[in-house]
Amino acid sequence: MDLGAMLAGKRVLVTGASSGLGENFARLAAGCGAKVVIAARRKARLDALADELGRLGSPQVTVVEMDVASEASIADAFAAIDASGDLLDVVVNNAGIGTAGEALTVSTKDFDAVMTTNVRGAFLVALRAARRWKEAGRGGSIVNIASIQGERVKHRVTPYSISKAAVVHMTKSLALEWAEHGIRVNAIEPGYIGTEMTDGMWETEQGKALIQRIPMRRLGKPEELNGLLLLMATDAGAWMTGACVPIDGGHLCSTL
Ligand SMILES: NC(=O)c1ccc[n+]([C@@H]2O[C@H](COP(=O)([O-])OP(=O)(O)OC[C@H]3O[C@@H](n4cnc5c(N)ncnc54)[C@H](OP(=O)(O)O)[C@@H]3O)[C@@H](O)[C@H]2O)c1
Numbered sequence: 181m182d183l184g185a186m187l188a189g190k191r192v193l194v195t196g197a198s199s200g201l202g203e204n205f206a207r208l209a210a211g212c213g214a215k216v217v218i219a220a221r222r223k224a225r226l227d228a229l230a231d232e233l234g235r236l237g238s239p240q241v242t243v244v245e246m247d248v249a250s251e252a253s254i255a256d257a258f259a260a261i262d263a264s265g266d267l268l269d270v271v272v273n274n275a276g277i278g279t280a281g282e283a284l285t286v287s288t289k290d291f292d293a294v295m296t297t298n299v300r301g302a303f304l305v306a307l308r309a310a311r312r313w314k315e316a317g318r319g320g321s322i323v324n325i326a327s328i329q330g331e332r333v334k335h336r337v338t339p340y341s342i343s344k345a346a347v348v349h350m351t352k353s354l355a356l357e358w359a360e361h362g363i364r365v366n367a368i369e370p371g372y373i374g375t376e377m378t379d380g381m382w383e384t385e386q387g388k389a390l391i392q393r394i395p396m397r398r399l400g401k402p403e404e405l406n407g408l409l410l411l412m413a414t415d416a417g418a419w420m421t422g423a424c425v426p427i428d429g430g431h432l433c434s435t436l
Pocket of ligand 1: 195196197198199200201202219220221222223246247248249274275276277297325326327328369370371372373374375376377378
């Protein structure tokens, strides 16, 4: 079964496509021959990525500015997506931010920012896509990018962990509600992967110690999520919904 070929011709929205995992998913989808819509706030980065993908032979890349923390921006982005092509087939709800610091010192502003981006943003994007699919009488696939921190907690990232646990529960709850409409909702729970979000962390003593607690003793690479993304996104996973799957070098089953 060629999972990449199953994505060819599908229209795929990737949020947070301007860097890290989202950029990787956009490259994957474009390489499979999908019509990719790349969304984020940093438009210059999206334009550069679209240019590069075009040069590599993927002319069907649409750039859309979208701030998932703003409902108006999400509405504008979906209007632009509607105007620029067919209905979406797949939504990769990847945009996210982190927080650092002890719970006792976290500001309300930072707490709100992580919830508004990681939870409300993913929810509103999922809703916009699902309403269109329901109106059209057809299904679609949503892949949420959660985290192993949606399953287990870690020191000094409480708002982020809360937000990712919410994404895990959102995935299951929406899968339950939307199964009757043929809309599948699944989540990838990545372990630690070197991206801008975690930049600077891996050279510190704390970062090195963290890597030693991963059973495979290394960080993941963005492309190591690709097989799971394709399974969830395509009909290869046609009977898969509400699944939240860790992919983490064994980190979640590390010894207590
Ligand atoms: N790296 C890891 O170890 C790891 C592990 C588990 C889960 N994750 C999750 O994977 C996802 C991607 O993270 P990453 O590691 O690739 O980090 P990253 O390189 O910092 O990328 C984050 C992406 O989210 C976008 N974003 C942030 N706020 C946004 C907003 N308000 N509206 C629209 N886009 C927004 C950013 O684009 P703009 O700034 O251009 O808007 C950027 O493209 C996140 O949900 C993260 O929680 C990462």
